[in-house]
Each structure stands twice: as C-alpha cells, then as structure tokens.
Amino acid sequence: MMVNESARQAALSPPASRIKLVVTDMDGTLLTPEKQVTRRSLAAIQTLKDAGVPVCLVSSRPPNGMEMYFEVLGLNTPYGALNGGTIFNADRTVRSELALDPGAVRDALDMLKVHDVDAWLFRGHEWLVENETGAYVEPEKRAIHMQPHVVSSFAGSLNGIGKITGSTADYELLERQEIEIGSLLEGRACVARSAQWFLDITPLEANKGHALQQLAAFYGISPAEVACIGDMNNDIPMLKLAGLSIAMGQANDHVRSHAHFTTDTNEHEGWAKAMESLVLPRVEQPNPAAATPPQGA
Structure with missing residues (x-):
C-alpha cells in the first residue's frame, strides 16, 4: 500500500459499533466468480434478516440483472441499479432515477x-x-x-x-x-x-454513495449505521460514507484504503466471513427472553 493510501486508511473515522443496514455490491463481492451465491452467504443473509437488519443490493448492473437473484437471496428490499443512479422499491417500481446530460x-x-x-x-x-x-x-x-x-x-x-x-x-x-x-x-x-x-x-450524483444515502433514508437511519462491502473503484463512494466499510480480499490497495477492514476474496467466502466476523457482532440481537413471559405470569 502506498504511503498516501496508508495515511488515508489511518485517518478513517472509527468503525461503527452498531449496524442496522447492510448495503452490498454484487459482482466480485456477494457473487462468486461463477456468479453464484454460496450457502454460507445465504445463511448469513438469513441471520441478518432474523436480527431485523435488511440487506440491500447496489450494483452497476441494470435492474433485470439484479432482480434475477432476488428469489434465491430471499430479498424483498429496495435496491440501486445502474451504479446507484436508479433506486427501485421492493416491488420493482422506480423510486428515483437520474440521467446523463x-x-x-x-x-x-x-x-x-x-x-x-x-x-x-x-x-x-x-x-x-x-x-x-x-x-x-x-x-x-x-x-x-x-x-x-x-x-x-x-x-x-x-x-x-x-x-x-x-x-x-x-x-x-x-x-x-x-x-x-x-x-x-x-x-x-x-x-x-x-x-x-x-x-x-x-x-454525477449517480454513484453508490448516493444509493447508500437513499437506502439509509428509506429505513430512517444514518449512513453511520450502515455496513457496506465492495471490491472496485465504483464502490469507493459508499465505502467513504458507511459507518462500517469492508473491502473484498481481491480489491486493489486504493479501494482497501477507503475501508475499515479487508475480508477474504469472493473465491473464498469473503462476503460471508465479513458478515460473520465484522457485521453480525455489531448487530443488536433479538432477546428471546423478552418474548417469553416469566413462569407464573
């Protein structure tokens, strides 16, 4: 890592201690090189959902290329297509869109x-x-x-x-x-x-940072309560804004310098490992005792 990139990473604000939303890139991140989602990643998504933490996709893909994964992922959340320039509601209607001059x-x-x-x-x-x-x-x-x-x-x-x-x-x-x-x-x-x-x-405003802000606002939370994860230069705008930012293991040094942590590659369960070791420990877990009345009540 170059000196200026080391300095950039050292200057990052401390990572958030509490996460309420996950915003993730797809290709090179959530998806394997074969464009699949691993069972371990699916299990992590389910654990996040059970804890009340939504997972939203943001990708440079067009909407069709994202929607094809919704069933296997079990997602029903808003998402950002075309690098965050078009935000779709969970029902796939357009929430907002930007266009080039x-x-x-x-x-x-x-x-x-x-x-x-x-x-x-x-x-x-x-x-x-x-x-x-x-x-x-x-x-x-x-x-x-x-x-x-x-x-x-x-x-x-x-x-x-x-x-x-x-x-x-x-x-x-x-x-x-x-x-x-x-x-x-x-x-x-x-x-x-x-x-x-x-x-x-x-x-100009159609970047993944813009999408992160839009999705955080949808859930009524601050970007500081969002965890995001990506691997390429176009992920940097959201890495810079998120309370917890994670770079994939194959990301270059420039991308890594904008992230609090680097996980493994998308060939070796990097996404799932990041959720398990970095995100879920920062998620407020449901309290089973609160849902079970004491004996004799």
Whole structure:
C-alpha cells in the first residue's frame, strides 16, 4: 500500500459499533466468480434478516440483472441499479432515477469510439448496443439474463441515459480511459471501472454513495449505521460514507484504503466471513427472553 493510501486508511473515522443496514455490491463481492451465491452467504443473509437488519443490493448492473437473484437471496428490499443512479422499491417500481446530460453522453461515446472501446447504453430497462458481436455482449447476456436492443447508431438515443458502459479486454487502456474520460466529464458525470473490463459512466450524483444515502433514508437511519462491502473503484463512494466499510480480499490497495477492514476474496467466502466476523457482532440481537413471559405470569 502506498504511503498516501496508508495515511488515508489511518485517518478513517472509527468503525461503527452498531449496524442496522447492510448495503452490498454484487459482482466480485456477494457473487462468486461463477456468479453464484454460496450457502454460507445465504445463511448469513438469513441471520441478518432474523436480527431485523435488511440487506440491500447496489450494483452497476441494470435492474433485470439484479432482480434475477432476488428469489434465491430471499430479498424483498429496495435496491440501486445502474451504479446507484436508479433506486427501485421492493416491488420493482422506480423510486428515483437520474440521467446523463445528452452532451456528456455524446462526448463519452466519442472518446470510447476513438479508442475502439465497445460502448453500451442503459436506459430504464433497456440495454442498447451498436455492435452485437462485441467481445463482452454474449457473456453479459448470460450474466444478466437480458437481450440487448441493437441500434444502427446511438445518435437518436442520447436522452434519458442512466449509464454508459465501455467494455474491452485491454485492461490498461480502460484504466487510462477512466482517468481521461473522468477528466473530460469532470463536473458532469461519475466515471469509474466496475470491473477490469468495464468502465461505467453515470450521472454525477449517480454513484453508490448516493444509493447508500437513499437506502439509509428509506429505513430512517444514518449512513453511520450502515455496513457496506465492495471490491472496485465504483464502490469507493459508499465505502467513504458507511459507518462500517469492508473491502473484498481481491480489491486493489486504493479501494482497501477507503475501508475499515479487508475480508477474504469472493473465491473464498469473503462476503460471508465479513458478515460473520465484522457485521453480525455489531448487530443488536433479538432477546428471546423478552418474548417469553416469566413462569407464573
């Protein structure tokens, strides 16, 4: 860890002693590399629910790609899609949504095109692509159980865009584009990688910190009473706001420097271990004695 990152972590406020809500990233965090949820993680979610602590999902995924997990997770809570730019109620209706300025969309698309980075647009429940044969389109179809709408040009689809995703197997190029496009769109959009191969461009306030604040407000609690966990740069805004912040074991040093703790990787039950060792000890457990009247009462 670089000196400035060590100093950043040392300057963090102490972790919260009481947690009332868990907000979690999905890919690289709650999900295994095979996009599954382990039995141990499901057991931890159930324990949290039994203790009255809701678990909410926040992801760069479109809503369809999140909702497909609700049944197996047993969740009925609000959630943040498109990197937190669109907040959905538990019944899957839109609670709030943000959109990119059309000019910012145009500028981002121009930059991605110059560097031969495949671009996708997301709007509501729509996924728009120009290049259906792009390297990551087919895997994304399988990952989010969604079919893209193929357009000949994005020119007529610049309004109401909740997220642009740039995808390429050139990870170093995408890292550079995170900086360059971030500079180009400074003050107009939020730019961060959600995976080594995905660069997400969302409305300025559409980040996971915004989603954490919205979800905390829904439950009438402070962000200081929220535990959050993630693994990528786009998780940093919520790590910075949460009372208890946890980085996954495979997260880079920069992400880790914004977290109170680092757990194991998503290959080795990192999410479940974090809930068991860091979150649940900070949860107020139900008192069985309070629910059982004393003998002779």
